[in-house]
Amino acid sequence: MTAVATLPGTFSLGLSRGATELREFFRQKENLIFTVSLPAILMLLLGTVYVKEPAAGQMFAASMIGAGIISTSFVGLGMSVVADREDGTLKRLRGTPMPFTSYFIGKIVLVFVSSLVEAVLLMAVAMLRFDVELPSTAQKWFTFGWVFVLGVISCSLIGVALSSIAKSTRNAAGVLNLPYIVLQFLSGVFISQAVLPESLRVTGSLFPLKWVCQGFRSVFALDDGYAVMEAAGSWELGKIALVLGAWTIAGLLLVTRTFRWSNTTS
Amino acid sequence: MNAIRVRGLKKAYKGHQAVAGVDLDVARGEVFAVLGPNGAGKTTTVEILEGHRGRDAGEVSVLGDDPARAGRVWRSRLGIVLQSASDAANLTVHEAVRHYAKYYADPRDPDEVIELVGLAEKAKSRAGTLSGGQRRRLDVALGIIGRPELVFLDEPTTGFDPEARRHFWGLIKSLAAEGTTILLTTHYLDEAEALADRVAVLAGGRIVAEGTPQTLNGRAHADATVRWLSDRGYQEVRTSEPTKVIAELSRHGELAELTVTRPSLEDVYLELIA
The missing domain is CATH 3.30.160 (Double Stranded RNA Binding Domain)
Known part of the structure; x- marks a missing residue:
């Protein structure tokens, strides 16, 4: 079979899928409003209430960026996979020679670009309205980078795994939004984890959101003295990498075990 | 070699025997229609042939390979026209066809395919704005873009108005004239009569009759x-x-x-x- 050599490569097909995914994503108004802009709008609203001094602005903006990328990865990607199952996208793709990995690469491209757009928008609001300053050192940007990447990947995988539970997009909105909203309260986004009762703090600390937000706070804090405000009294960067890494592996295992191409059983 | 050869195919769901021993031979270049009431096992049979569903028993060969084990190259030789998809709603017809062309080694020209299915005037419209008949023609375009040797059409004209059906039949006939093997399931007897070289009637998971539409039973x-x-x-x-x-x-x-x-x-x- 000569066709073996000429079928397009998995990676280039993945990039091509990513471009198509982005095109579809940005043409849908609900994505632009809820997924991309909502964190920036919340920043504006809640920031006006909470932020009384520059240091608080830095911390709150960092937490909101964390919450925002979980919204685009965990909720957004989970929803998009459920929609792909519902509207026949996955069924159609399964009937083509496209490798499953290419579909996934496309989704990763979608999540990274939409998360980045969302984060840039939020930072713009934070800088213009609350005078939030960007991280100043290369080392802080490096931390920002790996927390961003690990956070997006781990939460994307968990979102896709959970999407297999949801039978429809209506259903999925609940399945995905409920843990997301609850975790925002348990992970130090709206309320500092230090003031939470032990049981809630431990629960929140089991999931990625707390660690992503803590990582971003370490980047945006005016100085490292603010680490005392964390539940553990330090930034715990090593532990952040460990927890997010563990969730990435767990998510990968869950996705390979639970992924379904369609809503009908085989 | 036959395009499709099936012997003793069986598939059960939770105690219900959906397919109960089907034998089937479809020659290359043939248009073959599978008829049968709802629940007769048509869709299950077709999905097993497409490699989308496992089977409990029987031998299946599609284009010389077992669908349960076949890979990408085999898949690139098939075209599957979906029954009720609403995907790619935010892509234009041209964008969708051009994107799907990228999956294949030797695709047809996207513009030619759009012309062939009669959507040239809608090439710049979003797929989500197409009428039911136009949408199904887009599904056909996506199903044949890879120059398939064998095309599966599962109840392709359900919900069409009479004129749209006649247009659609013309499209299927032109594909058949190019030598494409076509396996069609349908509820419409006139459709089978107009398109198929041979038909099989499936009832209760078995083939109860097989022949040309003119001599059946x-x-x-x-x-x-x-x-x-x-x-x-x-x-x-x-x-x-x-x-x-x-x-x-x-x-x-x-x-x-x-x-x-x-x-x-x-x-x-x-x-x-x-």
Whole structure:
């Protein structure tokens, strides 16, 4: 079979899928409003209430960026996979020679670009309205980078795994939004984890959101003295990498075990 | 070599035997229609052939490979036209067809395919704005963009208006004329009659009859019904020799509203699945 050599490569097909995914994503108004802009709008609203001094602005903006990328990865990607199952996208793709990995690469491209757009928008609001300053050192940007990447990947995988539970997009909105909203309260986004009762703090600390937000706070804090405000009294960067890494592996295992191409059983 | 060869195919869901021992042969270049009521096992059978569903027993060969084990290259030789997809709603027709062309080693030209399915005027419209018939034609475009040797069409014209169906039939005939093997499932007997070289009737998970639409279940040799209008109202005679009967009758003069009919494919079909 000569066709073996000429079928397009998995990676280039993945990039091509990513471009198509982005095109579809940005043409849908609900994505632009809820997924991309909502964190920036919340920043504006809640920031006006909470932020009384520059240091608080830095911390709150960092937490909101964390919450925002979980919204685009965990909720957004989970929803998009459920929609792909519902509207026949996955069924159609399964009937083509496209490798499953290419579909996934496309989704990763979608999540990274939409998360980045969302984060840039939020930072713009934070800088213009609350005078939030960007991280100043290369080392802080490096931390920002790996927390961003690990956070997006781990939460994307968990979102896709959970999407297999949801039978429809209506259903999925609940399945995905409920843990997301609850975790925002348990992970130090709206309320500092230090003031939470032990049981809630431990629960929140089991999931990625707390660690992503803590990582971003370490980047945006005016100085490292603010680490005392964390539940553990330090930034715990090593532990952040460990927890997010563990969730990435767990998510990968869950996705390979639970992924379904369609809503009908085989 | 046949495009499709199936022997003793079985598949059960939770105690319900959906497919109960199906044998099937589809020659290359043939248009083959599978008929049958809802729940007869049509979709299950087709999905097993497409490699989308596992089977409990039986041998299956599609384009020389077992669908349960075949890979990307095999897949690139098939075209599957989905029944009720609404995907790619935010892409234009041209964007969607061009994107799917990228999956194949030797795709057709996207513009030619759009022209072929009659969507040239809609090429720049979003897929989500197409009418039902136009949407199905886009599905066909996406199904044939990879130059498939074998195309699966699962109830392709459900919900079409009569004109759209005729257009669609023309499209399928032009594909068949290029030598593409086509496996079609349908509820419409006239569709099977218009398109298929051979048909099989599936009922209760088994094939109860197989043949050309013209000869299915002895249709060609069945008794004819001669009908005419006399002073006493409509008269009917069932006979194996209609010519003789008419010659006899016409000696008495002109016969009003004379017709000779044999059982339609629909009559034969309804008898088979009863």
